[in-house]
Ligand code: FAD
């Protein structure tokens with residue numbers, strides 16, 4: 001204890017650990033953070049590669065609580081919708097929301113993490129780098145403190161006391177492994193069977209159009225090679241590519257593909273030559289924009305995707321897991337970080353409300369969050385199907401068209417699940433359940449109609465208002 005507030009030890013200064021450290025330190029807790037990697041503000045991040053993430057309303061809300069939203073948005077690129085690139089067809093933009101208040105934001109992981117580390121230190125947290133958690137001996141009684149072993153200077157280790165231990169050390173959490181050795185957490189890892197490969201579209205070097213005809217005509221300037229304000233998708237049925245814009249004019253492209261099985265899978269693409277031939281066939285427009293395709297293919301390993309489920313996130317008041325360490329999910333709703341940021345706010349509120357009873361705070365945290373993280377795990381899996389082949393299905397498109405119309409005619413009673421997840425802070429489990437109810441109604445309204453134009457839309461909107469309760473939205 002210091003000044004009546006508990007001392008808290010966080011493992012991992014990733015996205016969630018550094019935001020949680022900021023929120024707790026801003027409220028007066030004494031916070032120590034141990035991070036395995038070197039300080040990226042000194043040594044650079046991920047070898048300098050630009051990797052970006054989609055930030056949505058939930059994540060932004062959490063950043064607002066730490067007074068960091070504006071600083072983050074200054075470095076972000078607005079994405080208004082999904083730009084779909086059919087094979088051999090015309091690209092089309094499907095807006096995510098009703099206007100520019102409903103957009104998602106592409107942010108650099110490295111930039112965001114460094115901004116959060118700065119904020120945590122400014123708020124008074126102590127960050128220790130090159131400091132991996134190696135082992136833990138958990139306290140037995142409520143009064144017993146934990147002992148943690150932290151790696152230090154290659155072969156040396158240091159031992160520390162850690163009253164309240166919080167694991168924000170990511171999907172491969174060392175704290176989770178240590179907790180699992182002490183007590184069964186009910187861990188289940190479900191591999192997706194698909195992996196991913198990161199590629200890059202650099203900025204296009206075009207003659208500066210705005211200056212054409214002026215004295216500086218002919219000068220080269222940086223342009224985005226494809227529409228910057230969109231999340232690009234190349235849906236191909238059982239697999240897909242996506243691209244998110246970076247503030248510097250490049251795009252990070254990700255190929256999602258089955259690991260094994262018949263062509264195409266990562267197993268049937270053993271080298272860059274085979275991969276290039278596959279892209280020439282399936283993603284020719286994207287390949288044309290990737291001059292470093294072969295180097296990228298060879299340099300970046302295939303990443304694996306899985307969902308992590310735990311029955312228990314905490315050992316009494318001794319230790320708790322948050323973020324990916326507790327509930328890693330597949331990426332297809334772009335919500336992993338957003339969900340982890342929601343965790344950080346919820347936990348900081350609960351610990352602040354009962355500083356003397358971390359066991360109660362941890363139990364309430366798990367009780368409140370677990371149904372919601374289970375729900376986003378399920379919705380993320382479902383959105384892979386939607387992204388990779390749903391977008392080309394006529395029935396799906398008819399449903400989407402009807403949904404858009406109903407949300408205009410009955411905005412207090414109908415909002416697509418995507419909008420609820422991305423642009424509100426309604427609990428994920430509510431979004432999932434409400435999405436199911438709306439889906440049943442959409443199917444019933446569409447039954448027997450070849451297209452949306454044949455439906456009596458006034459009657460449809462009246463049914464929506466009669467059969468669904470109003471949305472619990474404040475605005
Ligand atoms: P991490 O960010 O992984 O941080 C864990 C930290 O713990 C790291 O700094 C690590 O070095 C440290 N650590 C690990 N082991 C130890 C140890 N033994 N001791 C000390 N420290 C340790 N989410 C979204 O919301 N939108 C997106 O668009 C999106 N895109 C993604 C793109 C990619 C390529 C990936 C991989 C993920 C993406 N996610 C996205 C998910 C998001 O990155 C995670 O949900 C989020 O980073 C989880 O934060 P975390 O702090 O729990 O874990």
Ligand code: 8RB
Pocket residue numbers: 052053054081082104196231242244254303331332333334335383387
């Ligand atoms: N992890 C995203 C969406 C939903 C887009 C839509 C999807 C890359 C790894 Cl795959 C993906 C979304 O429905 O139109 N919003 O944000 C981010 C996504 O992938 C991220 C960049 C990603 N996550 C391992 C790779």
